[in-house]
Amino acid sequence: MVRILRGLAHKYFSDDEAVILFLILVAGTLFVVLFGAMLAPAIAALIVAFILQGLVTKLVKLGVPETPAIYGVFLVFLGVLFAFLFGLLPLVWTQVTRLAGETPRIIREFQSYLELLPQQYPQLVSKEAVDTLYSQLSTEVGNMTQWLVSFSLSSIPDLVALLIYLVLVPIMVFFFLKDKSVLLGSIARLLPPQRPLMVKIWHEVNMQCANYVRGKALEILIVGGATYIGFKVMGMPYAALLSLLVGLSVVIPYIGAAVVTIPVVVIGLFAFGWGPQFIWIMVVYGIIQGLDGNVLVPLLFSEVNNLHPVAIIVAVLFFGGIWGLWGVFFAIPLATLLKAVFWAWPVKGMAPPVSDARIG
Structure with missing residues (x-):
């Protein structure tokens, strides 16, 4: 066993830099697992900035100065964000609540379809199986409807967290884009000079x-x-x-x-x-x-x-x-x-x- 482990270490970790990189990956994974929930706004902002950086790079290649490109891409991001929050999201939520109101009618019609199956296919579908399926479906729909009714009160802490996201994430996205070189330079100083x-x-x-x-x-x-x-x-x-x-x-x-x-x-x-x-x-x-x-x-x-x-x-x-x-x-x-x-x-x-x- 020791010989096998020694062979694997020689094969994959013969380079000192590979060992350092492995330790960095392990430490980074543990950091995200332990503190990911706490740093969720920063992680979300980093992902959004990572996506937007591609647009900034394309604009710079087309001859647009970097600073106007960053401000322009950030303004487009804010426009899309506000369009989603005040345009698409209310429309989707309205349709979700309307669908929840129509769900009992859909369940009744679905039940009528199910009740015909034992008559049409008695060898494949039994009445007990249909009753069990309908009971489970009714229970799940009832739970979903109850959640929608209680959403306005129980979700106040979530709404507060959402407001924090809406403030922090755009600010951090802007600084991730604007100070990308500074942030990457600070991280690079912590790494070995030859890498x-x-x-x-x-x-x-x-x-x-x-x-x-x-x-x-x-x-x-x-x-x-x-x-x-x-x-x-x-x-x-x-x-x-x-x-x-x-x-x-x-x-x-x-x-x-x-x-x-x-x-x-x-x-x-x-x-x-x-x-x-x-x-x-x-x-x-x-x-x-x-x-x-x-x-x-x-x-x-x-x-x-x-x-x-x-x-x-x-x-x-x-x-x-x-x-x-x-x-x-x-x-x-x-x-x-x-x-x-x-x-x-x-x-x-x-x-x-x-x-x-x-x-x-």
Whole structure:
């Protein structure tokens, strides 16, 4: 066992800089795990600034001075933020409450469909199974309705925290953009003066994660916007709510699209029945999903290393189990970061792996 461990250490940690980098990664992970909730506004601001920095860089390459580029991008960010808070968010919340009010009618209609199944397929579906399913569904809907009713009182602390986010995050985003060089220089002074391995890994991680995070932000806007326009034109109820869900579903490839299809089908079915209108809505939805997977994703992520579907599912399960919803949301960027570190990590006696710049 000692010989095996010694061989692994010689293979992966023969470079002193690799040992230092490993300790930094471990310390950083522990810091986030222990103090992540406390520093959530700073982490959120750092992620937003990371996304916006790509726009600043593009403007600078086009000849715009850096300072006007930073102020311009920040003003665009504030405009999008206010549009979301005072435009989309109230509309979505109105549709959520309206959907909760119509849920009993949907449940009654769903029950009538369920009651026909034992008669039509007696060998596959029993009346006891239908009653059990209906009872569980009624309980879940009752819990959701009760949560919505009590939301205004029980969520006061959450609203206060949200107000703190709305003040702190934009301020920190501005300073992260404005003082990027100063902050990075301060961090660099804490690292060894000769750090070729860290520089190599930083460039790899920066390229992979920056392309992925910025590409996903743009994909959410495009897919969500296209879905809203399509559903609104087709007269689909709760278009804003469904388009927001469809847009956010692209964060979790494969799984998100499968899960979000369920409410789209259910609401479309109960709104229009088995008719031409429902079929056309499903066609529009299918076209959007097809263009996203076959055109938009390859276009936005042409420079990002492909993650195998199994790796994506494992990352969602692992990070979701650790950090809940936020872990699910950031599972793919974290997995991309780990893969970027793996590609750049020095292995004694082996040639560095060739990066595959395709996306599946």
